[in-house]
Structure formats: C-alpha cells, structure tokens
Amino acid sequence: MLPEDRTDADLVTLSAFVDGELPPVDETVLHARLASDPLAASRVFAYCAQKSALQALCRTSGEDPAPSPYLVLRHRDPWWWRFGMAAAWCLAGAGVALAATVFVPRGGSGDSGVGSVFATGEPDTFARRADVAYAVYTPEQRHPVEVGAADEAHLVAWLSKRLGKPLSVPSLQEYGYALVGGRLLPGASGPAAQFMYENDAGERLTLYVGSSGKDTSKVRLLSDGNRRTFYWTTDRMGYALSGPPTEGHLRTIAYEVCGALGGDRSQW
Incomplete structure (x- = not known):
C-alpha cells in the first residue's frame, strides 16, 4: 500500500520530480x-510505475519510448528503483488486461429488462467474435467495410462463396x-461475414454470420455496457446482430432478421 503520511506539498514535489519539472x-x-527516505522512494516508484505503464499502453507502433526523467537514478540501482521497474511491468500488464475488457464482452444479461427474457451463460464463440468485430469496425470512418453497398450483388455472391452457403442481406430500411456494405x-x-448498416444519426448495426457447432439454439443476449448483441443458431450457422x-428497437430488429434469414421465431 502506498504511504499516506505525506503532505499535499510533498506529494506535488514528488510528482514533479517524476515528470522532470x-x-x-x-x-x-x-x-x-x-x-534515505523509503516512504518518499515508495511514492516515487509508484508514480513512475504508473507513468511507465501509461506510456507503454499509449505508445504507437514504431515509436521509441520517450526517455523518463527518472532514468537518471539508474546508475545507483537502489532497491526501490528495481522494485519500481517491476511494479511498472505489473501495472502495464494490468492496464492491458483492463483495456482488453473494452473488446472482450461479458456474458449474461445487463440490458435493462430485456436480458432476463433470454438465455444467459457463457456466450458462444461466434457471438464473442461478432461483438468484437462490431467494436472494431463500426468506429471506422474511411474503411468500415471491404465492399460497399453499391456492389451489393457482388458482396453477397463473394461472401456466399467463401462461407459455402447462400447468404442474403435483410433490408432494415423500415x-x-x-446497408453500408460488408467484409x-x-x-x-x-x-465469417459481417454486414454493416447505418442510420441518419450515424448509429451503426452489424450482422455477423459464421459457423456454429450447434444445430439450433435459442436467442441469447450478450451485453457489455457499450454494446448489445442478440445471437442465435439455425442449421449450424450462427447469426448475431450487434x-x-x-x-431501443434492437430486439425488434433482431427478431425480424431472424425470421428473414430462415430462423425459427418461436425461439424468442
């Protein structure tokens, strides 16, 4: 635990030291x-660990890390420096794990009154992939899809051939x-295939189609806080609308998509 018996002015001084100010x-x-002051050293290496972890997480590929002003202490190699570097790596790992939760969905329901209607438990693999694909591609402005809606016929034929199953793109104009396109x-x-839709407000939905190990499954809800995915299996193909x-109409839209793609609406 970090020492707490430091005055505000002292903490500001230690922080300024870490920042080279x-x-x-x-x-x-x-x-x-x-x-000679283990408590001050403990606070400094904690600050340094946080700073190093954030630099490691935010650094873009190919960039050299900015030299830390704290590196001037390395020539002495005191115990608290070595411990601080170890703490930095630990915090960096924790930060990566925290960042990963943005893209790794949690199972179960969390959808204000909707999730309780659907089966819960560990999400199917294809549902997790659908949720991650939605999170990755919907923010894209220049390259959200590989093939645009202007080439819808080519898009459907291409993806049908690759998946080995005739696919269709349900209309959500209602x-x-x-349709934006697909990839x-x-x-x-x-x-697997992903089809993307967008409304006038710029909100996007994605329909994911991929193989599933099940013949048929009931509709389930995967909810992460920032995303919702309704998913089901029909004829060993997994479908997920994210x-x-x-x-607010995502459940209704998913219900229509399920029927349009040959699913059993009684699963709802």
Missing part, C-alpha cells in the same frame, strides 16, 4: 533524500438503417 537544485536535493472475417472454424445500447 523540478528545478535542478531541488532535483539534486531530492535525489539525496530518496536514498427501421431507418441502410470477410476469420471465424472460429472458417470464414448495436449500441441507445438502439
């Missing part, structure tokens, strides 16, 4: 102090959503 004279004094994705055991929680 202290005047040279003050920095020299603090260097000497850290060698709900204010127009080929890797599925759990072969290729959208934002602000889309």
Whole structure:
C-alpha cells in the first residue's frame, strides 16, 4: 500500500520530480533524500510505475519510448528503483488486461429488462467474435467495410462463396438503417461475414454470420455496457446482430432478421 503520511506539498514535489519539472537544485536535493527516505522512494516508484505503464499502453507502433526523467537514478540501482521497474511491468500488464475488457464482452444479461427474457451463460464463440468485430469496425470512418453497398450483388455472391452457403442481406430500411456494405472475417472454424448498416444519426448495426457447432439454439443476449448483441443458431450457422445500447428497437430488429434469414421465431 502506498504511504499516506505525506503532505499535499510533498506529494506535488514528488510528482514533479517524476515528470522532470523540478528545478535542478531541488532535483539534486531530492535525489539525496530518496536514498534515505523509503516512504518518499515508495511514492516515487509508484508514480513512475504508473507513468511507465501509461506510456507503454499509449505508445504507437514504431515509436521509441520517450526517455523518463527518472532514468537518471539508474546508475545507483537502489532497491526501490528495481522494485519500481517491476511494479511498472505489473501495472502495464494490468492496464492491458483492463483495456482488453473494452473488446472482450461479458456474458449474461445487463440490458435493462430485456436480458432476463433470454438465455444467459457463457456466450458462444461466434457471438464473442461478432461483438468484437462490431467494436472494431463500426468506429471506422474511411474503411468500415471491404465492399460497399453499391456492389451489393457482388458482396453477397463473394461472401456466399467463401462461407459455402447462400447468404442474403435483410433490408432494415423500415427501421431507418441502410446497408453500408460488408467484409470477410476469420471465424472460429472458417470464414465469417459481417454486414454493416447505418442510420441518419450515424448509429451503426452489424450482422455477423459464421459457423456454429450447434444445430439450433435459442436467442441469447450478450451485453457489455457499450454494446448489445442478440445471437442465435439455425442449421449450424450462427447469426448475431450487434448495436449500441441507445438502439431501443434492437430486439425488434433482431427478431425480424431472424425470421428473414430462415430462423425459427418461436425461439424468442
């Protein structure tokens, strides 16, 4: 646990040291102090660990890390420096795990009165992939799809051939959503397809189609807080409609899509 018996001014000084903002004279004094003040050293390496973890998480590919002002202490290699570096790696790992939760959905229901209607439990693999694909591609502005809606016939023929099953693209115009296009994705055991729709407000829905290990399954809800995915299996093909929680008609749209694609609406 980090020491708490520090004054606000002292904490500001330690933080400024980590950020390289202290005047040279003050920095020299603090260097000497850290060698004999374990509590101050503990606070400094905690700050340094946080900073290093954030730099590691935010650094873009190909960039060299910015040198840390704290590296001037390495020539002494005190115990608290070595411990601080270990803490940095631990925090970086925790940060990666936290960031991963943005894209790794949680099972079960969390959909304000809707989830309780549907089966819960560990989501099917294709549903997880559908949810991640929605999170990855819907924010894209320039390249949200591989093939645009202007080439819908080619898109459907291409994806049908790759999946080895005749596909169709349900119209969602009734709900204010127009087809943007689609793309080929890797599925759990072969290729999968994603079709994207968008309304006038810029909200997007995606329909994911991929193989499933089940003949038929009831409709289930995968909810993450930022995303909702209704998914089901028909004839060993998994279907998943994903959208934002602000889309109040997502259940109704998914119900229509299920029927349009040959699913059994009694599953609802």
